[in-house]
Amino acid sequence: MRILKSTAAIAVLALSVGPVLAEPPKPDVAKLVTPAIIADMRKFIDTEIVQVSVEAQNQRFNNLSQDKIDALDNQWKAEREAADKPLIAATLSSPLSVYLARIQGKSLGLYAEVFVMDQTGLNVGQSSVTSDFWQGDEDKYQKTFAVGDDALFIDEPEWDDEAKIWRDQVSFTIQSADKKKIGAVTVELNLTELERRMQAGS
Secondary structure (H helix, E strand, O other), X not given: OHHHHXXXXXXXXXXXXXXXXXXXXXXXXXXXXXXXXXXXXXXXXXXHHHHHHHHHHHHHOOOOOHHHHHHHHHHHHHHHOOOOOHXXXXXXXXXXXXXXXXXXXXXXXXXXXXXXXXXXXXXXXXXXXXXXXXXXXXXXHHOOOOOOOOOEEEOOOEEEOOOOEEEEEEEEEEEOOOOOEEEEEEEEEEHHHHHHHHHHOO
């Protein structure tokens, strides 16, 4: 009888804990990332502070060689582990980064990260520290800026086991005021929060 009681207790515990720890089903991105969601992102990206910041960096880094791009990227990665972070500090304190951090904060958990790239894929501004400084070798740049003026790329969702949420990156080309491509942006969505809001009707 004692064994039966222990087995029953374990079964009850497994049933009560299992759903909390288990990875929920992958969200339906096509239903969640609607044209209205994309329009909201374009609204805060198609602004003067974004366009002026990207165009200024394009001019500053015009004709930058791949060796120098790689050097900046390596410096960024090294600074992530160092006490002294001149490149990271300068980027995060820029007016564009302050603006993007404010956008992320005002989203109340919907945007997990926002970062803007120049014409080569180098970061111009960001709401938090990214793993690297150059995005030119990744789909977020190669399937947006490298494709066309109004290209949009929605990546596959990824499960964040630490935060227990589904994330997804939405990237698109940034245009100047006269509708010429100047860079790209990636907005990382908290799909779990987006799904909750849609179910709540908010």
